[in-house]
Amino acid sequence: MRLSTTIGTLFTLLAGVTKADSNTPSIKVNGNAFFDGKTGTRFYIRGVDYQPGGSSNLTDPLADADNCKRDIPVFQDLGINTIRVYSVDNSKDHSDCMQELQKAGIYLILDVNTPHASLSRIDPECSYNANYLQSVFATVDAFAQYDNVLGFFAGNEVINEANNTFTAPYVKAVVRDMKKYMKARSYRAIPVGYSAADISSNRELAAEYFNCGDDADARVDMFGVNDYSWCGNSDFQKSGYATKMQLYENYSIPIFLSEFGCNQGVTDGRPFTEIGAIYSKNMSSVFSGGLVYEYSSEANDYGLVEIDGDSVTKSNDYQNLKKQYAAHSDPSGDGGYSSDKKYSNCPSYKKDVWEANNTLPEMPSAASAYFKKGAGTPQGTKAYTQNDCGSDVHVVPAGGGNDSGSNSTLSSSSSSSSGNNTSTSTSTSTSKSDSQSSSASTKSTNSKTASIITSTRGSSTTSGHKKSKGAGPALEIPGFFSAMTELMAVIL
Numbered sequence: 001m002r003l004s005t006t007i008g009t010l011f012t013l014l015a016g017v018t019k020a021d022s023n024t025p026s027i028k029v030n031g032n033a034f035f036d037g038k039t040g041t042r043f044y045i046r047g048v049d050y051q052p053g054g055s056s057n058l059t060d061p062l063a064d065a066d067n068c069k070r071d072i073p074v075f076q077d078l079g080i081n082t083i084r085v086y087s088v089d090n091s092k093d094h095s096d097c098m099q100e101l102q103k104a105g106i107y108l109i110l111d112v113n114t115p116h117a118s119l120s121r122i123d124p125e126c127s128y129n130a131n132y133l134q135s136v137f138a139t140v141d142a143f144a145q146y147d148n149v150l151g152f153f154a155g156n157e158v159i160n161e162a163n164n165t166f167t168a169p170y171v172k173a174v175v176r177d178m179k180k181y182m183k184a185r186s187y188r189a190i191p192v193g194y195s196a197a198d199i200s201s202n203r204e205l206a207a208e209y210f211n212c213g214d215d216a217d218a219r220v221d222m223f224g225v226n227d228y229s230w231c232g233n234s235d236f237q238k239s240g241y242a243t244k245m246q247l248y249e250n251y252s253i254p255i256f257l258s259e260f261g262c263n264q265g266v267t268d269g270r271p272f273t274e275i276g277a278i279y280s281k282n283m284s285s286v287f288s289g290g291l292v293y294e295y296s297s298e299a300n301d302y303g304l305v306e307i308d309g310d311s312v313t314k315s316n317d318y319q320n321l322k323k324q325y326a327a328h329s330d331p332s333g334d335g336g337y338s339s340d341k342k343y344s345n346c347p348s349y350k351k352d353v354w355e356a357n358n359t360l361p362e363m364p365s366a367a368s369a370y371f372k373k374g375a376g377t378p379q380g381t382k383a384y385t386q387n388d389c390g391s392d393v394h395v396v397p398a399g400g401g402n403d404s405g406s407n408s409t410l411s412s413s414s415s416s417s418s419g420n421n422t423s424t425s426t427s428t429s430t431s432k433s434d435s436q437s438s439s440a441s442t443k444s445t446n447s448k449t450a451s452i453i454t455s456t457r458g459s460s461t462t463s464g465h466k467k468s469k470g471a472g473p474a475l476e477i478p479g480f481f482s483a484m485t486e487l488m489a490v491i492l
Contacts, residue, residue, distance in 0.1 A: 025147065027043050029222065029254060032255070032286065032288075032339075034222075042284075042330070044279060045082045045109075045288055045290060046289055047081065047084060047109075047290070048292045049083070049086070049295065051295075058381075060088045060092055061085055070312060072101060075106055076104055077322070079322060080325070082106065083109070083291075087111060090142045090379075091138075091382075092380065094142065098143075098146045102146070102147070109291070110143060112136045112139045113136070117136070118385075119158055124170040125170065126389035127385065128173060130364040134367070134370060135378075135383040135385060136177075137178075140187070141375050142378065152190060152193070154192055155194050156226075156258075159171075159196070159197060159199070160197045162353065165205070165206075166355045166357075168210075172220075173363065175193075175218060175220055176215065179221075192222075193210075193221055193222035194223060195225075196210075198228070202354060203225070204247055205354045207223055207255070208345065209344075209346060211252060211344045221254075223253060223255045223256075224258025224259075225244075225256070226259035226293075230262060231265060232270075235277075241274070241283065242282075245287075249285075251344070252343050256290050258291055260278075260290050261302065269319070269320050272317075275327075276324065276328050279331065285335065285338070
């Protein structure tokens with residue numbers, strides 16, 4: 001009797017873990033677009049980058065139920081359906097926040113790195129180790145149960161200059177390992193992607209590289225671009241958006257703006273006139289929306305709101321963005337998406353332009369144990385996985401702007417992306433940079449602070465403001481299934 005009761009309880013718990021919320025059915029990838037897994041309608045990302053506190057006060061935004069209850073009504077008022085979080089503490093419980101987001105119909109795109117558990121731009125080979133993958137997999141364990149996890153980013157602006165493309169194979173290896181890990185653990189096939197800095201010399205090459213090769217596990221499922229090229233009351237041509245449409249027109253997977261919202265030359269709030277272009281048939285055949293950088297005001301002046309304890313004050317940026325979202329609905333029908341594009345050809349090696357090897361490093365042998373037993377106990381922000389890998393220690397960024405972001409800790413980077421972009425070829429990141437500086441290093445300082453976490457969860461080089469935060473798992477799935485297995489063994 002007791003045994004049967006225990007079994008019933010366990011199966012009830014299991015059903016609760018895997019049950020999909022009707023407000024947030026899982027998002028599927030079909031061709032170069034996202035689709036609602038329940039209704040089959042085209043899904044466009046309308047969102048904001050969310051990491052309150054930035055690098056100066058790094059906290060996990062999804063581990064504080066009170067803060068989520070404060071901010072989720074604001075998300076609803078703004079009219080968004082997605083948030084991006086740059087860093088969480090995988091040792092914490094996120095169930096309250098994730099369930100509140102589900103109720104509100106809001107999805108999450110999550111970077112899996114943290115400031116100290118990430119890839120090093122200086123020595124990626126050293127930093128790509130079993131301890132690092134344990135941290136990544138533990139984050140997957142913590143969030144794979146939620147149907148409103150739209151996708152994971154394996155890296156953010158790890159390539160943040162023209163001369164550090166040699167880091168790309170290690171990011172791509174993490175993509176491969178994450179996808180294989182989810183298969184081994186029988187998780188839902190959550191899309192895995194990369195968030196790229198908009199660097200004019202390699203923007204097209206990076207997009208091609210992460211979507212090339214015969215190994216489907218190594219190719220990204222989605223591709224984010226941190227782009228700050230539309231500044232003020234620009235337009236489709238002058239901003240370079242038209243050129244980027246041509247650049248990515250044959251891309252076979254969903255592509256979207258993982259950061260946008262240039263604040264260069266703006267005196268009374270960003271007008272966000274790019275919203276009218278992003279959610280129009282001018283762009284919907286290629287792009288699937290985007291995320292505005294960023295929700296809360298940090299040192300880089302990109303915030304939509306000011307947070308003071310339990311109080312949220314909405315800025316002119318917020319009001320302008322809300323009006324633009326309300327004025328521009330998603331394109332009707334399927335938006336002209338394509339389902340028959342072929343994955344990209346791998347770019348050829350070219351010194352000082354593209355130095356990424358098409359042969360990926362093998363997964364560290366010690367990490368294979370996680371595929372059978374799960375990642376085990378999450379280490380949260382205490383995980384330090386690159387102690388002997390050069391000097392690019394990751395400091396959590398504060399978020400913000402254009403910077404190119406150094407993932408590596410405030411220092412390294414420099415990145416690139418510059419531009420304001422009036423032209424099609426300019427680096428979109430620049431725009432954002434303005435204040436942040438198009439270069440990673442500046443960005444790093446400011447907004448990039450968050451990006452500092454770059455490699456780890458992403459660094460933002462050209463655009464980014466990333467903040468790093470940590471959040472943790474609400475339920476240790478591997479441990480749960482292990483208990484189930486042991487119990488069944490006893491029964492049998």
